[in-house]
Amino acid sequence: MGGKLGIIGGSGLYALGSLTDVVWRAVDTPFGAPSDELLFGRLGQVDLVFLPRHGRGHRLTPSEVPYRANIAALKAAGCTHVLSLSACGSFKEALSPGTFVLVDQFVDRTRGRVKSFFGNGIVAHVSLADPVCGPLGARVAEAAKALGIPFVSGGTYLAMEGPQFSTRAESRAYVAAGFDVIGMTNMPEAALAREAELCYASVAMVTDYDSWRPAEEGANVADILDVMHGNSANARALVAAVAAAWVPSAACPQGCDHALDHAIITDPALWPPPVVETLRGVAGRVLK
Numbered sequence: 001m002g003g004k005l006g007i008i009g010g011s012g013l014y015a016l017g018s019l020t021d022v023v024w025r026a027v028d029t030p031f032g033a034p035s036d037e038l039l040f041g042r043l044g045q046v047d048l049v050f051l052p053r054h055g056r057g058h059r060l061t062p063s064e065v066p067y068r069a070n071i072a073a074l075k076a077a078g079c080t081h082v083l084s085l086s087a088c089g090s091f092k093e094a095l096s097p098g099t100f101v102l103v104d105q106f107v108d109r110t111r112g113r114v115k116s117f118f119g120n121g122i123v124a125h126v127s128l129a130d131p132v133c134g135p136l137g138a139r140v141a142e143a144a145k146a147l148g149i150p151f152v153s154g155g156t157y158l159a160m161e162g163p164q165f166s167t168r169a170e171s172r173a174y175v176a177a178g179f180d181v182i183g184m185t186n187m188p189e190a191a192l193a194r195e196a197e198l199c200y201a202s203v204a205m206v207t208d209y210d211s212w213r214p215a216e217e218g219a220n221v222a223d224i225l226d227v228m229h230g231n232s233a234n235a236r237a238l239v240a241a242v243a244a245a246w247v248p249s250a251a252c253p254q255g256c257d258h259a260l261d262h263a264i265i266t267d268p269a270l271w272p273p274p275v276v277e278t279l280r281g282v283a284g285r286v287l288k
């Protein structure tokens with residue numbers, strides 16, 4: 001598994017302490033500034049780039065996170081792979097707090113977020129049927145199992161707008177629908193990673209049971225923070241283990257790195273040159 005690994009850290013994960021040769025560096029993009037400076041460093045023999053999704057000190061709401069800039073910045077930093085780490089609520093008794101879920105599907109109930117790099121004269125439709133990179137996920141699963149982290153491969157992540165947590169009625173409806181976990185950030189992040197032809201995997205770290213259980217008070221930040229501290233230690237160990245096993249490979253077997261091959265539907269003769277320039281960083285491979 002090759003190329004450069006980018007890590008997006010969610011709530012409770014604002015830096016990676018074990019990196020060496022570290023430097024925080026501002027990276028600007030045609031889509032604005034990312035959530036924070038990017039942290040460049042090495043973990044063992046591997047170059048890593050880390051980005052705190054909400055910024056250091058957790059300054060950005062899920063709706064305010066500049067998802068396009070974050071993905072564009074990681075791509076500009078040379079990342080070919082992105083491992084996303086997020087706190088989440090659980091809709092299954094068996095997915096208890098502390099469990100790490102390797103997400104394989106999303107249901108997007110966010111609204112008002114910019115969901116594509118494309119538009120303004122260049123239309124593209126990528127496939128999200130399989131919205132995460134299986135080969136990258138397999139690496140993560142191997143590492144988690146070796147570490148003994150409570151880990152489940154596969155799960156549907158309901159992305160809600162927030163910032164308020166769900167009502168009991170919403171929470172029960174999501175349980176009835178069969179969803180596994182809930183969070184506020186993985187969409188449009190995953191969709192944008194696909195448009196940028198990045199291999200993307202998401203580990204959703206359960207902090208609570210949301211509000212569907214009758215005896216449950218409902219999700220609240222104080223309880224979530226308690227669980228998150230333990231989860232963050234496991235998340236750091238997981239990143240270190242994934243990095244330790246990182247070996248180069250030429251191409252993504254699933255084709256994430258060619259997601260745009262047949263996606264742009266607009267007649268190339270009509271592509272507005274300024275829009276081509278804006279897209280060059282994320283889609284340059286197909287804009288030649």
Ligand SMILES: CSC[C@H]1O[C@H](OP(=O)(O)O)[C@H](O)[C@@H]1O
Pocket residue numbers: 009010011012053054061062085086087088162183184185186221224
């Ligand atoms: C602090 S609980 C709610 C907050 O936590 C999750 O953030 P992230 O996905 O970045 O770990 C959730 O999506 C909410 O933004």
Ligand SMILES: Nc1ncnc2[nH]cnc12
Pocket residue numbers: 087088089090160165166182183184207208209210211219224
């Ligand atoms: N119950 C919940 N709902 C939405 N986002 C969350 N992040 C952590 N727990 C959550």
